[in-house]
Amino acid sequence: NAGVMQNPRHLVRRRGQEARLRCSPMKGHSHVYWYRQLPEEGLKFMVYLQKENIIDESGMPKERFSAEFPKEGPSILRIQQVVRGDSAAYFCASSPEGAQGYTFGSGTRLTVV
Amino acid sequence: AQKITQTQPGMFVQEKEAVTLDCTYDTSDPSYGLFWYKQPSSGEMIFLIYQGSYDQQNATEGRYSLNFQKARKSANLVISASQLGDSAMYFCAMREDLTGTASKLTFGTGTRLQVTL
Numbered sequence: 001n002a003g004v005m006q007n008p009r010h011l012v013r014r015r016g017q018e019a020r021l022r023c024s025p026m027k028g029h030s031h032v033y034w035y036r037q038l039p040e041e042g043l044k045f046m047v048y049l050q051k052e053n054i055i056d057e058s059g060m061p062k063e064r065f066s067a068e069f070p071k072e073g074p075s076i077l078r079i080q081q082v083v084r085g086d087s088a089a090y091f092c093a094s095s096p097e098g099a100q101g102y103t104f105g106s107g108t109r110l111t112v113v
Numbered sequence: 114a115q116k117i118t119q120t121q122p123g124m125f126v127q128e129k130e131a132v133t134l135d136c137t138y139d140t141s142d143p144s145y146g147l148f149w150y151k152q153p154s155s156g157e158m159i160f161l162i163y164q165g166s167y168d169q170q171n172a173t174e175g176r177y178s179l180n181f182q183k184a185r186k187s188a189n190l191v192i193s194a195s196q197l198g199d200s201a202m203y204f205c206a207m208r209e210d211l212t213g214t215a216s217k218l219t220f221g222t223g224t225r226l227q228v229t230l
Contacts, residue, residue, distance in 0.1 A: 033217065035220075041222060042117075042204055042221055042222045043158070044220070055216070093218075095216075101160060102160070104157065104158035104159075104160075107156055
């Protein structure tokens with residue numbers, strides 16, 4: 001049973017480009033969460049999704065950031081027109097219905113140059 | 114107010130000794146859960162231990178135990194018999210409103226533990 005799969009592990013983008021981060025939850029997990037970790041900081045919640053629904057996006061920046069979790073395929077975190085301040089590690093976690101715990105992926109390290 | 118406070122930016126412990134990493138929290142929800150995660154230099158987040166607010170006993174998982182003091186709102190992680198491989202960042206996190214739909218974890222700023230020979 002594969003864990004939470006995130007790809008790519010490392011992503012380099014020039015300022016103004018788009019970044020797409022993918023997350024495949026564990027088999028049987030219907031809840032996906034995205035977190036951002038700036039250097040030397042803890043993880044900050046961004047968004048919580050279930051299949052085809054955004055449940056809580058209170059941590060998402062109002063502009064340039066969007067997330068989806070389609071019926072088929074991985075969850076995507078999309079950052080448009082990236083800026084240097086978007087450089088961070090982005091973690092995805094998943095959980096089954098009703099669970100208290102979360103399984104994290106290995107993260108995607110985004111570097112904006 | 115910070116929901117999760119970890120006051121120790123860095124800690125040192127000698128191999129085979131026990132170490133306590135502090136975590137205090139702030140919530141008005143009666144139903145919440147507390148988590149500890151380990152983040153080694155490779156960067157992944159590894160779940161260590163969980164304590165529910167209604168759990169009567171302190172959680173234990175192998176060499177990890179959680180010293181849960183509800184009245185003081187503290188949930189300290191105790192690592193016994195430290196090993197070199199325990200050197201990592203350790204994060205305390207909380208999920209509030211376990212009975213509702215709110216599901217996000219709130220993390221502290223972390224404690225960097227260094228195990229020495």
